[in-house]
Amino acid sequence: MNTKPSSRTYTAGALGLALFLWGAAAWAHHSISGKFDTKAAKVDLSGVITSVDWRNPHAHIFMNVTNRGETLNWAVELESPSLLEMDGWNRDTLRPGETIVVKGPRARDGSRQVWGEEVRYASNQLPVFAPKVKLSHTPAVPRPTPTWPDGHPALGALPGTADGFWTDPSKTALVEDGVNVAMDPYGVLENLADAAKVAPMQPWALELYRYRQSRQLRDDPAYVNCKPPGGVRQYQSRLGIQFIEDRERKRIFVMMGSGNHNYRIIYLDGRKQVGLVGGDDDNPLYFGRSAGRWEGKTLVVDLVDFNEDFWFTQGGLPHTDKLHLIERFTRTDFDTLRYEVQVDDPGAYTRNWSASWTLKWNGGAALPSYFCQNNRP
Amino acid sequence: MTRLPLVLLALAVAVPIIAQEGHPLKGSWIGVWDSNTQHGNDLLMVLNWDGKTVTGIINPGTDNIKPDRVTLDPVGWKVHIEADAKDKQGAAIRYVIDAAIQQLEMTNRVMVGTWKSQRGSGKFEMRRQ
Numbered sequence: 001m002n003t004k005p006s007s008r009t010y011t012a013g014a015l016g017l018a019l020f021l022w023g024a025a026a027w028a029h030h031s032i033s034g035k036f037d038t039k040a041a042k043v044d045l046s047g048v049i050t051s052v053d054w055r056n057p058h059a060h061i062f063m064n065v066t067n068r069g070e071t072l073n074w075a076v077e078l079e080s081p082s083l084l085e086m087d088g089w090n091r092d093t094l095r096p097g098e099t100i101v102v103k104g105p106r107a108r109d110g111s112r113q114v115w116g117e118e119v120r121y122a123s124n125q126l127p128v129f130a131p132k133v134k135l136s137h138t139p140a141v142p143r144p145t146p147t148w149p150d151g152h153p154a155l156g157a158l159p160g161t162a163d164g165f166w167t168d169p170s171k172t173a174l175v176e177d178g179v180n181v182a183m184d185p186y187g188v189l190e191n192l193a194d195a196a197k198v199a200p201m202q203p204w205a206l207e208l209y210r211y212r213q214s215r216q217l218r219d220d221p222a223y224v225n226c227k228p229p230g231g232v233r234q235y236q237s238r239l240g241i242q243f244i245e246d247r248e249r250k251r252i253f254v255m256m257g258s259g260n261h262n263y264r265i266i267y268l269d270g271r272k273q274v275g276l277v278g279g280d281d282d283n284p285l286y287f288g289r290s291a292g293r294w295e296g297k298t299l300v301v302d303l304v305d306f307n308e309d310f311w312f313t314q315g316g317l318p319h320t321d322k323l324h325l326i327e328r329f330t331r332t333d334f335d336t337l338r339y340e341v342q343v344d345d346p347g348a349y350t351r352n353w354s355a356s357w358t359l360k361w362n363g364g365a366a367l368p369s370y371f372c373q374n375n376r377p
Numbered sequence: 378m379t380r381l382p383l384v385l386l387a388l389a390v391a392v393p394i395i396a397q398e399g400h401p402l403k404g405s406w407i408g409v410w411d412s413n414t415q416h417g418n419d420l421l422m423v424l425n426w427d428g429k430t431v432t433g434i435i436n437p438g439t440d441n442i443k444p445d446r447v448t449l450d451p452v453g454w455k456v457h458i459e460a461d462a463k464d465k466q467g468a469a470i471r472y473v474i475d476a477a478i479q480q481l482e483m484t485n486r487v488m489v490g491t492w493k494s495q496r497g498s499g500k501f502e503m504r505r506q
Binding site: 320 | 396397398399400401403426427428449451452454481482
């Protein structure tokens with residue numbers, strides 16, 4: 001493959017970029033598996049970078065790939081800049097003129113777009129981008145859970161200590177505890193026949209779930225319409241969450257790295273889960289209405305009043321406005337948060353069911369700032 | 378009845394499409410039951426899902442026809458609606474609608490099929506608002 005780009009290849013690159021941006025509206029923002037065929041054979045590309053587009057919701061590298069004398073410009077799509085930065089990459093890591101090797105699934109529509117699962121320097125084959133890097137600072141021996149003077153565990157950083165946030169969820173889609181089904185990180189089932197095992201769905205909900213799955217989640221409003229990560233979604237993203245405990249006013253702010261600076265408030269002051277008269281009393285919410293209480297070392301949160309304008313989990317399980325969640329947060333040690341949720345939605349499910357997973361503490365790091373843009377791929 | 382087209386027009390202009398990712402039938406639907414000489418061509422239907430049954434009303438504010446049976450067969454997304462009403466002479470008629478939901482993934486999905494009663498039959502088509 002080429003190592004030195006000519007003016008002709010730059011022209012091809014510019015043309016490719018222009019065509020890509022012109023066609024972006026057709027794809028808009030999307031789920032990864034909806035746009036890229038993650039189950040098909042992966043594409044191997046080697047070529048010269050023509051530009052780097054470091055913007056939300058997904059960064060892109062454009063590269064000229066020469067094959068049998070023909071040079072074509074490809075778009076390599078990557079995670080959001082926030083996630084790339086968590087993996088140690090920044091906007092200056094790669095520059096036009098460098099030669100890279102890329103491997104990943106190609107766009108379903110056959111266009112010259114590839115999801116950059118692996119990006120390596122051509123010169124030494126070292127990875128530029130290594131997704132899902134495990135947090136290196138998690139100690140082998142668990143550190144004790146930090147507590148407030150009254151003995152309650154601190155869900156975030158105690159005053160005067162290093163800040164941090166919760167990330168690396170051990171599960172990234174909602175599945176009933178005890179059920180073992182294979183899914184990709186975005187919640188797409190490896191085998192659609194497993195759909196009925198995921199949760200005890202009513203017939204309409206099961207068929208709707210199958211339909212969404214069969215379309216590889218490409219209709220997910222979290223991407224298509226930038227809907228907030230309500231329900232349990234905020235706990236399923238590597239972009240993480242952060243708890244800000246306002247103990248004086250008995251409320252906990254849950255800040256979300258995965259929303260457009262979205263947050264929700266857990267009230268611990270005993271107030272009723274109703275809206276404000278003349279305000280939002282008849283307006284169900286993306287994040288519901290939260291009432292929390294401590295049960296020993298566990299924060300228990302009761303959540304009602306969800307709207308139906310979003311998917312409450314990755315993977316496309318349906319819900320209705322009857323959704324009632326009971327969340328349990330337990331900081332089992334300094335670096336581990338156990339999240340348990342009971343799903344009670346008689347509008348979509350035949351019985352109550354539960355799921356649980358853990359998140360890891362990323363100490364000393366700021367909560368990422370992710371912005372969805374539904375007019376960009 | 379004469380106000381219904383104006384009501385439909387006002388709704389079409391004024392009501393933004395509300396995303397609805399829950400039960401596929403829930404919401405406000407606007408469309409036509411073609412060649413309906415008793416209740417006009419234009420149709421407004423508001424449907425709700427209580428977890429067990431679909432309830433609703435046809436042409437609220439004008440005809441106020443309440444379906445007593447609305448079913449959704451998720452295999453093929455087939456919809457069946459039955460409702461008692463009165464014709465222009467005040468005689469009892471029963472509407473039977475059979476349709477299927479198309480473009481399920483869209484907020485403004487459509488229902489296409491047929492309607493019939495003792496006073497006629499025709500094409501039925503509604504789009505969710």
